[in-house]
Amino acid sequence: MPDIRVLIADDQALIRAGIRLVVEQSEGIEVVGEAADGVDALDLARRTRPDVVLMDITMPRLDGLRAARHLLADADPPRVLMLTTFDTDENLHASLRLGAHGFVLKSSAPERLIDAIRVAASGDALIDPAATMRLISTFAAQEEAVASPELQALTGREREVLMLMARGLSNKEIAEQVVLGEATIRTHVAQVLHKLGLRNRTQAVVFAYETGIIRPGHA
Secondary structure, X not given: OOOEEEEEEOOOHHHHXXXXXXXXXXXXXXXXEEEOOHHHHHHHHHHHOOOXXXXXXXXXXXXXXXXXXXXXXXXXXXXXXXXXXXXXXXXXXXXXXXXXXXXXXXXXXXXXHHXXXXXXXXXXXXXXXXXXXXXXXXXXXXXXXXXXXXXXXXXXXXXXXXXXXXXXXXXXXHHHHHOOOHHHHHHHXXXXXXXXXXXXXXXXXXXXXXXOOOXXXXX
């Protein structure tokens, strides 16, 4: 299996060096470039074609959120993992809605960053547990769900798969829950994302909570 190609975008040289050290000590992952701002990150990503971009949110010239939005709009975009020191609700929600494949705090353990890179490279998404708690708390405070006509396009099985995705279950765990093959679940997940116009599972989780088909604490 080829190495996972990673691009690091952060305006602090010391942070970039630390991340590079952690990444390059991990088997099967290589760093293909470094960028100090969002403009350079876009240029490097389009030239080096990494599998995963580690994108700092706060950078000069072009911040990470806007850089990620431009990058994810490309025809064949890389996976984008947002990095930040601050797990603010605004940054978290913006990252998830634009289709980032994860949100990792710079204070996280090195192992969590590597896990996030591997998860993103596989096409899934990972959110730092500390940030997840903020996300769930926000949805718990919502008084009303947001109606979505797109839900009508889902079959009963697809709706069930969406609910299980929102609970954080992997494809394998969903397959075990509904007694279907994992390949079948992958097909259902792809159909859910297509019908709802979503880029990945992270956006599906946000959609599920915002529309109220699942609520915090819902079993």
